[in-house]
Amino acid sequence: MNQHSAGWWRDAVIYQVYPRSFADGNGDGMGDLAGVRRGLPYLRELGVDAVWLSPFYASPQADAGYDVADYRAIDPMFGDLDDADALLAEAHGLGLRVIVDVVPNHSSDQHEWFRRALAGDPVARARYHFRPGRGTGGSEPPNDWESIFGGPAWTRTKNADGTHGDWYLHLFAPEQPDFNWENPAVQDEFRSVLRFWLDKGVDGFRIDVAHGLVKPEGLPDVGTVQQLQLLGDERLPFFDQDGVHEIYRDWRRVLEEYPGQRIGVAEAWTPGADRTALYVREDELHQAFNFHYLNTGWDAEALRAVIDEALDSLRPVGAPATWVLSNHDVVRHRTRLGGGLPRARAATLLMLALPGSAYVYQGEELGLPEVLDIPDDARQDPSFFRDAGQDGLRDGCRVPVPWDREGSSYGFGTGGSWLPQPEGWGELSVEAQTGDPDSTLELYRTALRLRRERPELGAGDAVEWLPAPEGVLAFRRGGFVCTANTGESAAALDSVLDASPGALILASGPYDGSATLPGDTTVWWSVST
Missing domain, CATH: 3.90.400 (Oligo-1,6-glucosidase; domain 2)
Known part of the structure; x- marks a missing residue:
C-alpha cells in the first residue's frame, strides 16, 4: 500500500471471492471457507490488499446466499463460525484484510x-x-x-x-421480503449484526443493494412499464432515496467505534456519478463501486468522459474512486468488452493505472471468459427460471476457478464442481499460468507489484490528459504515463511521446516500445518529472 494514503482503502486492490466457486475444501463440489483459507497464500502472492467475501450466512440459497436466514451463522455448506474465525486469523497473519457482505435490504422468507x-x-x-x-x-x-x-x-x-x-x-425474489427500515427494531438489529462481525475482526462490509433500503412514503406507483430497463439510468421510487444516507451516517459511527480503519462499501446503482458521490461523504461510507465505469464500452471518448465525471464528482467529498470491471453479477469483461483476451488485459492495465482503489473478481487474473454454453439443466441462477426480468445468465461468471491443469474439477476440489467447467479449463489454471511471463496471471502479479512500488499510482483524485490520436487514451500522473489504444488498429504515439518521453515499464500485450501502439493494448511508461 502506498505510504501517502490517508486510509488503506484509498488505494487498495481488493479481490472478490465468490465462496462457492473459489475452492472446495471438503470435496462436496461446493466451494467453502476452508477452500478460501487454502487460497489465501495465493492471494497474498498475487499482490492484493484485501479480500471481499460474498455471502456465506445461513440461507436456504434461493438467491445464492443473498437470502439470509441468520446473519450471525455460517451456512453449513460453507462451514461454521470456527471456520470464519480461522479464516480471519489466517488472512490477518498474511497481511490481508477481510471484507464481508451484509444484506440489509431484505431477509430470507425463512428468517x-x-x-x-x-x-x-x-x-x-x-x-x-x-x-x-x-x-x-x-x-x-x-x-x-x-x-x-x-x-x-x-x-x-x-x-x-x-x-x-x-x-x-420483495424487490427481488419472493423468498427475499424487504425490510421496513422505518422500523427502529430493524435499525437496532443491523447495528448489532455489524458489531457481531466487527468484534470477530472483519475489516469492513460490502453493502448489498445499498441504494434500496428506504422506500418513499405511501409506496407510490412508478407509472411506467419495463422498469427494469431503467435501473441505473433514471430515478425510481424504490431506489436511491435520500433517507438511506442517515442510515449510513449511523453505520459510520459504528465503524468508528473500532480500531484499524474498518470500512463500508456501497453497492449503489444510481442515475449518475453525482448521486453515487453522496454515499461516500466524509461522515458516510468509504467506497462506492463505479458501475458507470463498468458499464462503459471499450471506447476512448466514452471512457475519458466517465473517468472525468467520476473524479470530478468525488473530489468535493474527498472520497476515492472505486473502479471495477467484473463481478459475480455481470458478464466477465473478457467477454463483455469484445475483443477477447488482448482487450481484457488492456482494460485491466488501464483500470489499475487510474487514481483510487480497484476491485478484482476471482478468475479475471487468469483471463477467464464468460462461460456461455452451460446446459439449461445445469443452471443455478434463480433469475434463469423466471419468465421475465434478468437474462438469467449470471451462472456464466460463477463457474468454479481452475487451479490445476488436470483433474475432475481442475483442482477446485476432489468432488467435482457445482457448475460444469468447460473442456480445456485447465489451460487457464493457476498451475498452467504460474511462471509464464506472457500469461495473464503474471501480468496481474507484475502490475500489482508496480502499483505498490510506484508512488504515483494508487490514491489520487486527478489525471493529466495528454494529446493523443483518436481512439487512444493517454494520461500522466507525476512520473508515470498510461497509454491505452482502444481501437483495433495500431496508432501513432508521436504526440504522446513528444509530450512525455519515457521508458517502457509494462505492456498488456506484444509491443516493441516504438511510437506505434498496437490495437487493444495498454502501456505503462516511466517519465522524468
Whole structure:
C-alpha cells in the first residue's frame, strides 16, 4: 500500500471471492471457507490488499446466499463460525484484510422474523412491508412495482383459515421480503449484526443493494412499464432515496467505534456519478463501486468522459474512486468488452493505472471468459427460471476457478464442481499460468507489484490528459504515463511521446516500445518529472 494514503482503502486492490466457486475444501463440489483459507497464500502472492467475501450466512440459497436466514451463522455448506474465525486469523497473519457482505435490504422468507410475521405477529409484520391489495377483494398488488427478477414486486399471503391475506414487498425474489427500515427494531438489529462481525475482526462490509433500503412514503406507483430497463439510468421510487444516507451516517459511527480503519462499501446503482458521490461523504461510507465505469464500452471518448465525471464528482467529498470491471453479477469483461483476451488485459492495465482503489473478481487474473454454453439443466441462477426480468445468465461468471491443469474439477476440489467447467479449463489454471511471463496471471502479479512500488499510482483524485490520436487514451500522473489504444488498429504515439518521453515499464500485450501502439493494448511508461 502506498505510504501517502490517508486510509488503506484509498488505494487498495481488493479481490472478490465468490465462496462457492473459489475452492472446495471438503470435496462436496461446493466451494467453502476452508477452500478460501487454502487460497489465501495465493492471494497474498498475487499482490492484493484485501479480500471481499460474498455471502456465506445461513440461507436456504434461493438467491445464492443473498437470502439470509441468520446473519450471525455460517451456512453449513460453507462451514461454521470456527471456520470464519480461522479464516480471519489466517488472512490477518498474511497481511490481508477481510471484507464481508451484509444484506440489509431484505431477509430470507425463512428468517425468524418473517416466519413470525406470516403467522400473524403484528410486531414482526411491522418490520417488513405488508399492504392490502387493490382491486376486487384485494386481488391485485398494492402498486405497480416490478421485481428485479421479473413479475410483480409483491406476493400475496394466506391467512390461517386459508383465505387470502395481505401482500408483502420483495424487490427481488419472493423468498427475499424487504425490510421496513422505518422500523427502529430493524435499525437496532443491523447495528448489532455489524458489531457481531466487527468484534470477530472483519475489516469492513460490502453493502448489498445499498441504494434500496428506504422506500418513499405511501409506496407510490412508478407509472411506467419495463422498469427494469431503467435501473441505473433514471430515478425510481424504490431506489436511491435520500433517507438511506442517515442510515449510513449511523453505520459510520459504528465503524468508528473500532480500531484499524474498518470500512463500508456501497453497492449503489444510481442515475449518475453525482448521486453515487453522496454515499461516500466524509461522515458516510468509504467506497462506492463505479458501475458507470463498468458499464462503459471499450471506447476512448466514452471512457475519458466517465473517468472525468467520476473524479470530478468525488473530489468535493474527498472520497476515492472505486473502479471495477467484473463481478459475480455481470458478464466477465473478457467477454463483455469484445475483443477477447488482448482487450481484457488492456482494460485491466488501464483500470489499475487510474487514481483510487480497484476491485478484482476471482478468475479475471487468469483471463477467464464468460462461460456461455452451460446446459439449461445445469443452471443455478434463480433469475434463469423466471419468465421475465434478468437474462438469467449470471451462472456464466460463477463457474468454479481452475487451479490445476488436470483433474475432475481442475483442482477446485476432489468432488467435482457445482457448475460444469468447460473442456480445456485447465489451460487457464493457476498451475498452467504460474511462471509464464506472457500469461495473464503474471501480468496481474507484475502490475500489482508496480502499483505498490510506484508512488504515483494508487490514491489520487486527478489525471493529466495528454494529446493523443483518436481512439487512444493517454494520461500522466507525476512520473508515470498510461497509454491505452482502444481501437483495433495500431496508432501513432508521436504526440504522446513528444509530450512525455519515457521508458517502457509494462505492456498488456506484444509491443516493441516504438511510437506505434498496437490495437487493444495498454502501456505503462516511466517519465522524468
